[in-house]
Amino acid sequence: MFGKRVLLIVTGGIAAYKSALLTRLLVRSGAEVRVVMTEAAKRFVTPLTFEVLSGNPVADDLFAPHTEPEIEHIELSVWAERIVVAPATADFIAKSALGIADDLASTTIVSSRCPVYFAPAMNQAMWRSPTTKRNIETLKRDGRFVIEPGSGDLACGEEGPGRMAEPGEIVDVIESSFGRGELQGIRVLVTGGRTEEEIDPVRYISNRSSGKTAFAIAAEAKRRGAVVELIHGPVDVPPPDVDAAREVRSAAQMARAVKRAFPKADILIMAAAVADFTPERKSRGKMKRGEEVVSIRLKPTTDILASLNKSDKTKVVVGFALEDEESDRKAMEKLKTKGCDYLVFNRIGPDTGFSTDTNSVVIYGRRGRIASTPIVSKREIASVILDVLVKDKRIRQKSNERK
Ligand SMILES: Cc1cc2nc3c(=O)[nH]c(=O)nc-3n(C[C@H](O)[C@H](O)[C@H](O)COP(=O)(O)O)c2cc1C
Structure with a gap:
């Protein structure tokens, strides 16, 4: 993915720790990576981790004072050739399905103009809930891509579907989307x-x-x-x-x-x-x-x-x-x-x-x-x-x- 511009949005789930490896793999594949984090995501992993791994500052504030003439969420959505939301929380999926734009991450999704990939990660009951199901369907209908979660032991101690796809699988999906x-x-x-x-x-x-x-x-x-x-x-x-x-x-x-x-x-x-x-x-x-x-x-x-x-x-x-x-x-x-x-x-x-x-x-x-x-x-x-x-x-x- 030499020189391809990938925007990674990290939202607030336990699987945020896997996104550090995802960043590493994306960078290793040659992509240029920028990261946006939600407030909740920062409770799980520090922005510093993503800053070091991506080699770029992490963006997290919709209202950050900006020195550049461009507005950050617009600049990010114009810059990105692919947006990957990983992990995608039930909350963020719901917001994206509705078009809510109340922080930098969700506003970037609403203003996006490139293919957007969601890699959901959540407890199996949250994944199976009718609201999440409905929101996932809405995202798909809107032309968003969903990288289906796997099944197995979940961080919450339960078993079932909801485990975020492995970072390597996510990279493969993004790579093949460029080359198809x-x-x-x-x-x-x-x-x-x-x-x-x-x-x-x-x-x-x-x-x-x-x-x-x-x-x-x-x-x-x-x-x-x-x-x-x-x-x-x-x-x-x-x-x-x-x-x-x-x-x-x-x-x-x-x-x-x-x-x-x-x-x-x-x-x-x-x-x-x-x-x-x-x-x-x-x-x-x-x-x-x-x-x-x-x-x-x-x-x-x-x-x-x-x-x-x-x-x-x-x-x-x-x-x-x-x-x-x-x-x-x-x-x-x-x-x-x-x-x-x-x-x-x-x-x-x-x-x-x-x-x-x-x-x-x-x-x-x-x-x-x-x-x-x-x-x-x-x-x-x-x-x-x-x-x-x-x-x-x-x-x-x-x-x-x-x-
Ligand atoms: C310890 C802990 C783990 C959580 N893990 C998840 C998760 O895996 N998936 C999820 O959808 N929400 C999870 N949540 C709930 C989200 O953090 C919460 O809905 C938050 O508002 C999401 O914000 P965001 O979508 O803006 O990142 C977890 C919360 C806590 C306290």
Whole structure:
């Protein structure tokens, strides 16, 4: 959600403590976050917490003396691209359903002009009450979105529906609301993770790729409406929920799987760290230790990208390169020799490259640099890569045709 402007309204329920994590996750996803709190919310969590987590002052007073020419609730509602009310109390839901505007939070809702999401949180009896039910229906009829609460142990000691959706779920809903449809009908093939090249039945040569970047890309493509197929090597984290996921082991298996899936794909994103070398011969039995020095001869593996039939020029191919040093010339050379449309270049470093949660990339197109990022989460990297792809003429055209 790089650069997206999200206004979080925190109202006075126990679940306000979860909104601290929600703020953190929104910021981590790249969004710019501002927070409004009701008076009751401030009894549960201090504004300082949200100020520190969002990096912005918390607004809470409709009548605060203002130095800016703009009136705060109007400025906030113009600024926001999405408003999330989390937790949304029974009281705030009722006020919003009626259009009551007696504090900064409720006045901002009445003056809002972007999609508004309510994440209710309350005791199960409050949630089941006919008034809350009616108010929720009214909000939905008015075009507001409700992120349904879950069921289970409630903070009040009772059990039942009313538990606020988890912060991660709320972020997913907001993220997909931004991306919906951009890749509708587009088939995206993503490769990820490492490969393992067997030396003998128990040993192999591999690398430190975790698969996190590819998984973030696959999840982001899915969020934007694509049909996503993932081919991945052995990984440390579970793959995201996509249309098809297939695990392979060696570079040769990866090459075969990609070759088979490529004809159906509109976009191929080769984020896998495929081994460049594989043992020339694999020992049938476990190699025994002796006194002698053992050498393993390595032969180059198939260069998957270079070996694909890229005669269909409507397909978009994205390669990845991991190098010690950044060089525009080298990156452009690689882009051309591999026949890619885009090349995502990342440098090896303590916070970048394999197995970290963060990375910093430069994206090249056929005419040179297109985008670059500072060190950010892999989720944000995925978002920047897909932002580039959705602007590609071929993809826009196909997506429009298939909508
Ligand atoms: C300890 C405590 C916990 C509360 N938890 C909730 C809650 O989870 N959901 C809710 O709707 N109201 C809850 N309330 C009631 C609200 O705080 C109260 O209705 C308040 O007026 C809401 O104000 P606001 O909607 O302006 O934030 C709680 C009150 C107390 C004292």
